[in-house]
Amino acid sequence: MPSVRRTRLVGRLLWGLYLGALVAGLWLIFFLLFAHSFFEGVTLEFPPRGLTLENYFQISSAFFPALRVSLILGLCAGLLNVLLAIPACYVLSRFEFPGKDFINTVLVAPNMVPAVSLALGLLALYSRLGAIDTFWGLVSALGIITMPYMLRPVLAAFNEMDPALEEAARTLGAGRWRVFLSVTLPLIGPGVLAGLLLSFIIGFNEFTVIIFLYGPKNLPASVWLWNMLFMYGITPQFAAAVAIMQLVSFAVLFVLVGVIGRRYLQGVVF
Amino acid sequence: MVESAAGSISRKRSAWFGVVLPLAPALLYYLVFLVYPILVLGQYSLQERGGGIGLGNYAQFFRNAGLRRTLTNTLTIAAAATLLDLVLAYPVAYYLARRRTWLADVVQVSLLIPLYGGLYVAFAFMLMLLPNGFLNSLLALLHVVDQPLSLLYTYPTLIAAFGVYGLPFMVYPLRAAIQGIDPAMEEAARTLGAGGWQVFRQILLPMSRVGMVGGVLLNFGWNVAIFSIPLVLSFKGAPFLSLDIYFSTRYGIRWSYAATLSAVLFCITFGLSYLYLVLARPTRTVRAEGE
Numbered sequence: 001m002p003s004v005r006r007t008r009l010v011g012r013l014l015w016g017l018y019l020g021a022l023v024a025g026l027w028l029i030f031f032l033l034f035a036h037s038f039f040e041g042v043t044l045e046f047p048p049r050g051l052t053l054e055n056y057f058q059i060s061s062a063f064f065p066a067l068r069v070s071l072i073l074g075l076c077a078g079l080l081n082v083l084l085a086i087p088a089c090y091v092l093s094r095f096e097f098p099g100k101d102f103i104n105t106v107l108v109a110p111n112m113v114p115a116v117s118l119a120l121g122l123l124a125l126y127s128r129l130g131a132i133d134t135f136w137g138l139v140s141a142l143g144i145i146t147m148p149y150m151l152r153p154v155l156a157a158f159n160e161m162d163p164a165l166e167e168a169a170r171t172l173g174a175g176r177w178r179v180f181l182s183v184t185l186p187l188i189g190p191g192v193l194a195g196l197l198l199s200f201i202i203g204f205n206e207f208t209v210i211i212f213l214y215g216p217k218n219l220p221a222s223v224w225l226w227n228m229l230f231m232y233g234i235t236p237q238f239a240a241a242v243a244i245m246q247l248v249s250f251a252v253l254f255v256l257v258g259v260i261g262r263r264y265l266q267g268v269v270f
Numbered sequence: 271m272v273e274s275a276a277g278s279i280s281r282k283r284s285a286w287f288g289v290v291l292p293l294a295p296a297l298l299y300y301l302v303f304l305v306y307p308i309l310v311l312g313q314y315s316l317q318e319r320g321g322g323i324g325l326g327n328y329a330q331f332f333r334n335a336g337l338r339r340t341l342t343n344t345l346t347i348a349a350a351a352t353l354l355d356l357v358l359a360y361p362v363a364y365y366l367a368r369r370r371t372w373l374a375d376v377v378q379v380s381l382l383i384p385l386y387g388g389l390y391v392a393f394a395f396m397l398m399l400l401p402n403g404f405l406n407s408l409l410a411l412l413h414v415v416d417q418p419l420s421l422l423y424t425y426p427t428l429i430a431a432f433g434v435y436g437l438p439f440m441v442y443p444l445r446a447a448i449q450g451i452d453p454a455m456e457e458a459a460r461t462l463g464a465g466g467w468q469v470f471r472q473i474l475l476p477m478s479r480v481g482m483v484g485g486v487l488l489n490f491g492w493n494v495a496i497f498s499i500p501l502v503l504s505f506k507g508a509p510f511l512s513l514d515i516y517f518s519t520r521y522g523i524r525w526s527y528a529a530t531l532s533a534v535l536f537c538i539t540f541g542l543s544y545l546y547l548v549l550a551r552p553t554r555t556v557r558a559e560g561e
Contacts, residue, residue: 022358022362027383029390029394032404084295085296088292088293114535120528202386205386208497208498226501265378
């Protein structure tokens with residue numbers, strides 16, 4: 001019997017080691033970029049000569065307008081998705097109708113299309129419409145990319161909710177809007193918020209589609225970062241700008257996971 | 271179901287409004303910003319240089335030695351990364367499918383990191399592998415190497431970065447497949463004296479085969495289309511379809527050329543993802559009924 005227990009212990013240790021190494025590797029992506037933003041000096045070297053906050057003050061002033069563009073774009077894409085997703089998910093969760101499977105597949109289709117192909121198609125469409133470098137053009141493109149990440153949590157929230165609550169409110173004389181605002185919305189609220197935050201994170205950091213469609217009037221931070229890297233290589237100021245982007249993303253991810261809960265993240269990728 | 275029970279005509283009509291009207295905005299949005307752009311791509315790719323319409327661009331694509339090399343390189347790197355992910359992801363997927371511990375939660379959340387930031391994955395690899403970067407300094411400190419290793423613009427680095435970025439797209443399908451296997455099977459095998467390796471070889475592996483095929487399809491389709499990582503980490507001699515598409519739009523767009531490449535890329539990724547959905551559907555339905 002002791003030998004069985006020992007094998008179990010070894011097994012558990014191996015699991016811990018493997019998963020620990022994997023998690024550490026994934027977090028290293030974040031920590032390396034973050035740590036380098038505090039390094040002293042003009043070029044990046046490891047180990048650093050010293051630690052400083054100076055890099056954050058030396059970020060080019062052009063970064064902050066770009067950061068603002070990214071924040072607004074991510075938020076607007078998320079809000080657009082909320083407006084489109086709530087009615088669609090309501091129907092998909094409550095009714096059986098012919099073609100439902102097909103629509104379910106169509107709605108995750110943005111995940112099945114290469115971002116580059118979609119971007120080139122949108123570039124063709126936008127150059128016909130004169131929509132390149134327009135705010136609404138970028139929001140619409142980001143909305144499509146992030147829509148599947150909005151639909152999953154909202155659909156999960158609708159599926160969790162008991163439809164009898166709505167019927168009870170209707171029976172008690174509440175109108176459709178009243179029922180929606182004071183019964184349905186509070187109950188699906190966490191799912192909607194989860195979808196909004198997830199859409200925001202992905203829209204805020206989106207790069208591939210945007211680099212085809214952006215222009216000087218609407219220059220998001222992710223593209224700005226790439227331009228800086230292309231022109232100057234990796235510098236401590238660049239690392240500081242990346243660290244700010246990462247901090248925003250992680251703050252949102254923290255709210256998403258810590259406050260709203262992980263259950264809405266189940267199966268977010270297909 | 272409530273709707274079908276009440277079968278009167280007015281009820282049916284209101285059901286039609288109730289179903290179609292709320293879905294219409296989302297579907298219209300998809301039609302304009304997803305379906306139409308892809309159709310436009312198809313249209314451009316069919317416009318031949320002479321002015322006719324036909325498959326000439328595609329014929330040229332496969333006849334052109336440079337483009338064939340680009341395609342081969344893209345597919346090879348994507349396949350290598352998929353293989354890497356299959357090996358890396360299987361234990362993770364198993365753990366996530368079977369255990370509900372805090373560690374499972376941490377892993378689940380950590381898997382979201384590569385999801386939103388291909389660009390950051392590429393930056394991090396750059397920082398890690400620069401001649402005076404993290405890895406080389408660490409190895410020098412430990413006296414493993416005396417000359418910095420030049421790892422940055424190499425195939426293994428590209429494959430590793432692809433692997434990190436695509437990992438969630440292997441873990442989730444595998445987890446779904448393993449969740450579909452009754453844990454009693456494993457327990458029965460163990461009771462009959464099978465060791466961990468035997469359980470894996472004779473129970474888990476055969477029963478999760480469909481899930482593995484699904485994961486490979488999904489992950490490979492995703493890998494083929496990655497753009498930001500090759501943009502930062504690729505080098506001369508490692509051409510990528512997605513990069514070719516981007517650079518052909520920079521200085522005077524050659525629409526039919528770029529559209530043909532995009533259409534080929536679209537067919538690979540969309541086809542494989544669709545196949546994945548078809549494969550995954552039965553397991554998903556079973557799971558939904560079980561819950």
